[in-house]
Amino acid sequence: MSVETPERTGPTGPNTQPLLSLRGIQKSFGAVHVLRGVDLDVRPGRVTALVGDNGAGKSTLIKGIAGIHPFDEGDYSFDGRPVKVHGPKDSSALGIEVVYQDLALCDNLDVVHNMFLGREITKGGLVDEDTMEKRARETLDGLSVRTLASVRTHVAALSGGQRQTVAIARSVLWNSKVVILDEPTAALGVAQTEQVLKLVRRLADRGLGVVLISHNLNDVFEVADDIAILYLGAMVGQVETADYTREQIVTAITTGQLPAKTGGAA
Amino acid sequence: MSTATDPTTTENWHPEDEAPNTIGGIFSAYVARLRGGDVGSLPAVLGLVVLFAVFSILRPDTFPTAYNIGNLLGQSAGIVVLAMGLIFVLLLGEIDLGAGFTGGVSAGAMGIVLSRHGWPVFPSIIVGLLVGAVIGLFIGVLVSRLGIPSFVVTLATFLGLQGVLLKQTGAGGTIPLQNDFIIKLNNGNVAVWLGWVLAVVIVVAYVVGTFLSMSRRRSAGLTAESTLQWALKAGTVTVVVLAVTFYLSRERGPHPALKSIKGLPISLLIMVGLLLILSFALARTTWGRHVYAVGGNAEAARRAGINVPMIKLSCFVVASVLAAVAGILLASRTNSVSPTTGGGTTLLYAVGAAVIGGTSLFGGKGRIIDALIGGIVVKVIDNGMGLLDQDQGTVWMVTGVVLLLAASVDAISRRRASSSGRV
Numbered sequence: 001m002s003v004e005t006p007e008r009t010g011p012t013g014p015n016t017q018p019l020l021s022l023r024g025i026q027k028s029f030g031a032v033h034v035l036r037g038v039d040l041d042v043r044p045g046r047v048t049a050l051v052g053d054n055g056a057g058k059s060t061l062i063k064g065i066a067g068i069h070p071f072d073e074g075d076y077s078f079d080g081r082p083v084k085v086h087g088p089k090d091s092s093a094l095g096i097e098v099v100y101q102d103l104a105l106c107d108n109l110d111v112v113h114n115m116f117l118g119r120e121i122t123k124g125g126l127v128d129e130d131t132m133e134k135r136a137r138e139t140l141d142g143l144s145v146r147t148l149a150s151v152r153t154h155v156a157a158l159s160g161g162q163r164q165t166v167a168i169a170r171s172v173l174w175n176s177k178v179v180i181l182d183e184p185t186a187a188l189g190v191a192q193t194e195q196v197l198k199l200v201r202r203l204a205d206r207g208l209g210v211v212l213i214s215h216n217l218n219d220v221f222e223v224a225d226d227i228a229i230l231y232l233g234a235m236v237g238q239v240e241t242a243d244y245t246r247e248q249i250v251t252a253i254t255t256g257q258l259p260a261k262t263g264g265a266a
Numbered sequence: 267m268s269t270a271t272d273p274t275t276t277e278n279w280h281p282e283d284e285a286p287n288t289i290g291g292i293f294s295a296y297v298a299r300l301r302g303g304d305v306g307s308l309p310a311v312l313g314l315v316v317l318f319a320v321f322s323i324l325r326p327d328t329f330p331t332a333y334n335i336g337n338l339l340g341q342s343a344g345i346v347v348l349a350m351g352l353i354f355v356l357l358l359g360e361i362d363l364g365a366g367f368t369g370g371v372s373a374g375a376m377g378i379v380l381s382r383h384g385w386p387v388f389p390s391i392i393v394g395l396l397v398g399a400v401i402g403l404f405i406g407v408l409v410s411r412l413g414i415p416s417f418v419v420t421l422a423t424f425l426g427l428q429g430v431l432l433k434q435t436g437a438g439g440t441i442p443l444q445n446d447f448i449i450k451l452n453n454g455n456v457a458v459w460l461g462w463v464l465a466v467v468i469v470v471a472y473v474v475g476t477f478l479s480m481s482r483r484r485s486a487g488l489t490a491e492s493t494l495q496w497a498l499k500a501g502t503v504t505v506v507v508l509a510v511t512f513y514l515s516r517e518r519g520p521h522p523a524l525k526s527i528k529g530l531p532i533s534l535l536i537m538v539g540l541l542l543i544l545s546f547a548l549a550r551t552t553w554g555r556h557v558y559a560v561g562g563n564a565e566a567a568r569r570a571g572i573n574v575p576m577i578k579l580s581c582f583v584v585a586s587v588l589a590a591v592a593g594i595l596l597a598s599r600t601n602s603v604s605p606t607t608g609g610g611t612t613l614l615y616a617v618g619a620a621v622i623g624g625t626s627l628f629g630g631k632g633r634i635i636d637a638l639i640g641g642i643v644v645k646v647i648d649n650g651m652g653l654l655d656q657d658q659g660t661v662w663m664v665t666g667v668v669l670l671l672a673a674s675v676d677a678i679s680r681r682r683a684s685s686s687g688r689v
Binding site: 088089100102103104105106107108109113117118119120122125126127130133134137150151152 | 482483486487488489549550551552554555556558559561562563565566567569570571572630631
């Protein structure tokens with residue numbers, strides 16, 4: 001297994017030390033105050049769902065984490081150490097990968113080239129196809145991806161779920177510790193959604209911290225260990241999935257008020 | 267794949283990684299590829315075969331003679347090399363309308379220092395290539411840094427460089443090229459023995475190289491073509507290269523007693539040399555991969571950390587330097603630089619050649635060999651129709667129809683691809 005994701009053996013419960021921790025995050029675009037003191041913890045081995053209505057600030061939050069639009073204020077710490085993230089290079093150096101909704105794949109290139117896009121392995125100045133193909137294959141096998149027939153297929157010939165799989169596999173190829181997925185199931189059918197959600201679960205089981213942005217509470221309740229609810233730029237709360245019902249989460253998303261926990265899983 | 271992993275476990279066995287190893291299997295894999303929208307150079311190769319057959323039947327005494335084929339290659343050289351350069355720009359989804367006159371002006375600059383200032387030949391050629399590079403840099407900066415559409419920028423260079431060329435030559439005048447080396451570039455032939463040596467080296471390098479690569483990949487458990495696929499490809503390359511060499515190594519002059527003409531044309535060697543170098547650059551360097559990536563999805567390339575403006579800039583420079591080479595070949599053919607060198611239909615023929623060969627104007631799809639095949643198709647029409655005593659009007663109409671056919675094949679394959687759910 002050459003996928004360099006450290007297997008974490010420690011407990012990955014709600015009190016594990018977070019990999020990624022945000023405290024009091026503020027972000028404005030001109031006069032618009034988008035994020036107002038947001039806290040978020042992403043723990044290894046857990047899927048954290050980030051939910052909220054349109055305009056709640058989910059995209060701004062992940063763009064801030066990725067360094068595309070750095071935060072104005074607040075503490076950003078990674079693996080317990082405070083860090084400064086000013087650009088996408090900083091976040092990927094920490095091991096944070098974002099899979100955007102549009103996937104950013106090149107249709108005219110095959111799976112291997114897409115997975116190594118911009119970070120090609122070279123040998124003697126030339127592209128080392130053999131090593132890249134081998135590592136791509138191993139990564140996909142390591143994630144138990146069975147849906148992809150050949151790693152030399154052009155992405156143009158892949159289905160939506162397969163593309164999502166390639167984009168996710170690309171994000172774990174680089175020794176990443178936190179993977180942020182932006183609406184990975186938004187455009188998928190039932191069977192493909194199921195496959196992608198299983199893949200999301202496997203990422204967490206390998207010890208990565210996973211952030212799942214989704215509008216679909218079915219998906220959230222299926223894979224997420226905890227749910228962070230944003231409401232108009234403020235964090236309503238980050239709660240254990242098992243402690244709340246679907247209706248209570250909907251209430252929190254729409255009103256910004258978190259009902260008392262019931263302990264009943266949906 | 268199955269050679270490396272234990273075939274009894276299906277754990278990591280990927281059946282579609284297996285290459286077809288029967289003639290029928292190869293054929294159906296190919297049909298599947300066509301259905302997937304990947305037609306490649308097939309229409310152009312078929313077109314070339316049909317055109318050769320038609321003209322050979324209609325003019326058996328003149329068209330298929332070695333003399334005419336040698337001539338045809340020389341006539342094609344300028345268009346082919348220009349199209350090779352354009353492919354770099356077309357791969358990005360951009361265009362260079364002024365490339366023909368970039369070649370004319372570069373050849374003009376070379377001619378001026380060579381003939382009017384008496385410079386030695388190699389520095390003169392360097393001057394020509396540098397002029398091409400500077401023009402490419404200029405276009406590339408305007409397109410990639412200022413964001414002006416390449417259509418507009420190169421429409422301007424098309425007009426402007428036409429003017430520069432007119433100034434270089436003087437109204438109605440020409441710049442004569444009285445240098446043996448320059449004239450031989452697109453009129454001369456190499457010695458017969460040298461042609462054979464080069465042909466054998468290419469064949470052996472291809473056959474052995476592809477075989478070693480196939481064996482290495484197979485033993486490493488990677489996707490590899492089957493031995494039969496390799497044998498078919500290697501056999502085709504061997505037959506084509508040796509047949510062309512054999513055909514052109516015989517005496518082909520119309521008056522052998524006065525002037526002997528035999529051996530591979532130097533222009534053919536230039537085309538093949540550029541084909542090998544440029545294909546290698548596109549396929550095996552990270553720069554080449556990034557060119558395809560930018561053409562396929564510039565935003566994805568940017569997010570992957572690829573310097574998109576720099577890739578664009580470099581492609582315009584490469585295209586213009588190759589345009590300069592094309593200009594020098596065109597000037598060599600006519601022994602002079604005139605106000606129409608690189609003008610007229612040159613640029614449009616070159617774009618047509620790339621498209622007929624299988625390069626897409628939408629970017630991301632194309633190979634250097636498209637220029638060679640497409641360029642020869644365009645010139646076979648020109649040459650064959652000329653031998654049929656057809657006037658220029660008919661030639662252009664037929665060329666137009668062939669170009670439309672090629673574009674239709676591309677469009678239909680795209681539609682098929684999208685209707686079968688493969689964007």
